[in-house]
Amino acid sequence: MTSTAGRIVASLGITGAAGLIxxxxxxxxxxxxxxxxxFPVLGHARYAMEFIRPEIQQYFVENNYxxxxxxxxxxxxxxxxxxxxxxxxxxxxERKVLRPGHDYLLHTMAPVEMMEAEPRQRLGGxxxxxxxxxxxxxxxxxxxxxxxxxxxxxxNKGAALGGFSQETGEGGLSRYHLxxxxxxxxxxGSGYFGCRTEEGRFNDEVFAEKAAxxxxxxxxxxxxQGAKPGIGGVLPGEKVNREIAEARExxxxxxxxxxxxxxxFSTPRELVRFIARVRRLAEGKPVGLKFCLGSRIExxxxxxxxxxxxxxxxxxxxxxxxxxxxxxxxxFEDAVGMPLTDGLITVSNALIGAGLRERVSIGVSGKVxxxxxxxxxxxxxxxxxxxxxxxxxATGCIQAQRCNTNRCPSGVATQNPWLAHGVDVEDKxxxxxxxxxxxxxxxxxxxxxxxxxxxxxxxxxxxxHRIDSTSSASYKEMFEWLENGSILDxxxxxxWLHEWDRADAGSFQVPTHQHLRAN
Numbered sequence: 001m002t003s004t005a006g007r008i009v010a011s012l013g014i015t016g017a018a019g020l021i022x023x024x025x026x027x028x029x030x031x032x033x034x035x036x037x038x039f040p041v042l043g044h045a046r047y048a049m050e051f052i053r054p055e056i057q058q059y060f061v062e063n064n065y066x067x068x069x070x071x072x073x074x075x076x077x078x079x080x081x082x083x084x085x086x087x088x089x090x091x092x093x094e095r096k097v098l099r100p101g102h103d104y105l106l107h108t109m110a111p112v113e114m115m116e117a118e119p120r121q122r123l124g125g126x127x128x129x130x131x132x133x134x135x136x137x138x139x140x141x142x143x144x145x146x147x148x149x150x151x152x153x154x155x156n157k158g159a160a161l162g163g164f165s166q167e168t169g170e171g172g173l174s175r176y177h178l179x180x181x182x183x184x185x186x187x188x189g190s191g192y193f194g195c196r197t198e199e200g201r202f203n204d205e206v207f208a209e210k211a212a213x214x215x216x217x218x219x220x221x222x223x224x225q226g227a228k229p230g231i232g233g234v235l236p237g238e239k240v241n242r243e244i245a246e247a248r249e250x251x252x253x254x255x256x257x258x259x260x261x262x263x264x265f266s267t268p269r270e271l272v273r274f275i276a277r278v279r280r281l282a283e284g285k286p287v288g289l290k291f292c293l294g295s296r297i298e299x300x301x302x303x304x305x306x307x308x309x310x311x312x313x314x315x316x317x318x319x320x321x322x323x324x325x326x327x328x329x330x331x332f333e334d335a336v337g338m339p340l341t342d343g344l345i346t347v348s349n350a351l352i353g354a355g356l357r358e359r360v361s362i363g364v365s366g367k368v369x370x371x372x373x374x375x376x377x378x379x380x381x382x383x384x385x386x387x388x389x390x391x392x393x394a395t396g397c398i399q400a401q402r403c404n405t406n407r408c409p410s411g412v413a414t415q416n417p418w419l420a421h422g423v424d425v426e427d428k429x430x431x432x433x434x435x436x437x438x439x440x441x442x443x444x445x446x447x448x449x450x451x452x453x454x455x456x457x458x459x460x461x462x463x464x465h466r467i468d469s470t471s472s473a474s475y476k477e478m479f480e481w482l483e484n485g486s487i488l489d490x491x492x493x494x495x496w497l498h499e500w501d502r503a504d505a506g507s508f509q510v511p512t513h514q515h516l517r518a519n
Contacts, residue, residue, distance in 0.1 A: 129284030143171025158432025320366025371442025
């Protein structure tokens with residue numbers, strides 16, 4: 001028996017040695033990887049360490065408060081609320097509250113009673129005949145295809161249980177969005193997936209038929225998104241399975257292309273007329289716009305088009321450049337688009353200055369995951385908020401950052417049936433509902449601690465920003481805040497009036513200095 005075991009061990013040793021020699025020979029003579037060519041066999045350790053680096057960083061290296069995109073404390077708060085817990089922490093904050101850039105809210109020595117029920121925000125301007133009262137915290141845009149069927153259903157059932165809405169994302173209206181009866185905001189982008197002609201144009205007839213679905217409470221036209229503003233996308237043909245092809249109304253197995261620009265309009269004036277067309281086809285349901293802000297002049301041009309035609313969207317959702325649930329070119333994520341705070345303040349000021357704010361509600365998305373986030377965004381001009389990554393984490397996402405690989409270990413952002421099976425719809429829908437309830441309750445509790453009885457009474461004076469280690473200022477002091485109609489009556493600040501003069505309802509093109517000199 002001993003001699004037999006010895007022969008087996010020897011055989012395994014010879015086999016292993018032969019394998020290593022073979023690997024060394026292959027490494028030495030291959031030409032693609034310099035490290036392996038110079039350090040055969042040993043060089044593989046470098047690639048192994050690089051492969052597991054994100055997990056090592058996340059679980060063993062980073063502090064509780066310095067992880068990115070969401071730190072451990074924030075993730076833990078989301079997970080606890082999703083489980084119906086309070087999201088509490090002992091022994092004080094770990095944040096560096098004197099560090100420049102830190103925001104905090106002003107409480108009062110005379111707090112008020114916390115409101116009992118969550119208020120709602122009405123979406124519906126003067127041309128809307130079927131307004132919708134939306135929650136202050138909702139599921140932001142995520143498409144079926146980006147999310148697994150189980151994740152889509154869990155979020156939709158959670159929305160149904162909690163009385164909030166789910167945006168479909170631009171990937172089309174799938175049967176999974178309709179499975180559990182949760183309120184839907186149907187989003188489409190430049191590819192018009194789910195309501196397109198064979199040529200990729202907007203299909204009035206198909207859209208009208210689907211928009212009549214009672215579960216659809218509003219329609220959102222996506223101009224751009226925070227993670228990759230100004231570019232389209234391609235879903236490779238190998239990922240376009242039968243169900244995705246059916247939802248998007250594209251051929252199965254072929255590349256699914258979303259162009260950078262909408263083919264139905266090319267000017268602000270054409271855009272607002274398209275809004276009117278969509279609202280008519282939707283039989284008066286509210287219609288919104290979603291974009292990540294670029295130039296302030298473009299927003300002013302859009303306001304000019306609204307005033308000229310009398311047509312306004314029922315709401316505008318501002319997506320911050322810090323947003324993004326899927327993959328995007330790293331330079332677009334890091335260097336293109338306006339952060340949410342700047343975009344929100346700009347759009348709010350533009351609508352107020354042009355006398356349009358009462359007709360257009362404002363929603364925001366981009367790293368909104370807690371009650372303090374809701375309060376801060378509403379104080380700076382929003383009416384309601386949406387969350388994508390927060391809802392993903394409530395569904396089980398562990399921030400593995402593998403959304404684009406089809407290998408999401410939590411089964412949330414994958415089409416791999418084996419991985420997606422890990423998402424139990426019944427359990428995760430309850431967690432999504434719990435997360436919403438806990439976050440809204442936190443926002444109302446913070447509001448009461450500030451002595452404010454209504455979210456409508458919040459203002460930029462309630463939010464402080466740490467400038468340096470010895471000074472802070474409120475957002476009221478740091479930014480310009482326009483008065484209602486001040487652009488129209490000429491009392492707005494000079495830079496606003498100058499850009500208003502440059503804005504053109506007939507063009508999204510921002511005049512350059514060269515153009516100005518030529519004229």
